[in-house]
Amino acid sequence: MSSTQVDTSGFGGYAGPVFRDGDAFTFEIAEHHLNGADRLHGGMMMTLAAIVLADVAKDAAREKEAEAQVRALSLNCDFVSAGEKGETITGRAEVTRATRTVLFISGELRAGDRILMTATGVYAIKGPDET
């Protein structure tokens, strides 16, 4: 399967590029993603989790309505281990439950076998015209 770049317009662009190949999201840690201690910046890691969870949420919402949008209501991120420069991060997420208006998403970021972050999010499903 070919890989596509996830749409990270605006702020999400700082976290990128993020690529998606089926269920797997990949991202390489570069110099500008590091914090003062030369590890992957915590804000960056949460941004990456937010991008992965939102993309999976958007897919789930659009299975029912082609133009649907999602909005994050809540995100919970646990910092399991640190990321180093040059590592390739793989992100995955799945829908835990979908109701008509709300999606529960759960995911994780890994470097090889090592888990960097586990994350859960709750998303509201909106029609194309709702704000």
Add this chain to the structure above:
Amino acid sequence: MGPLFERGEDGERLFAFIVDERHVGEDGTVHEGMMLTFADAFLGSAAHRGADGKTCVTLSLQASFLKGAKPGDLVVCHPKLERKTRAIIFVSGRFSVGDEDVMTATSLWKVIGER
């Protein structure tokens, strides 16, 4: 992502940033990633102060997004040190634009080198 602002003496301390076009996502409001990055930086600063200047790392951060902030908004963080033990610090925060809260967050920090 800055500039980030900080004001106040010991005790009450406020943090803020002004939303601009770089911070927004596809829907025109601040990207969750930016809000989380902001929360990590400033709740972390409060944890660091709570740990008497020792280095702290994030263990967990939970955020609820109440309302989207837009370019031009001044987002102010009001941190609260909930509890500190030798090795663990609990910090919560309220994030407001004017009179309205846009996000609430709770976080858990490890003080490096303590157990």
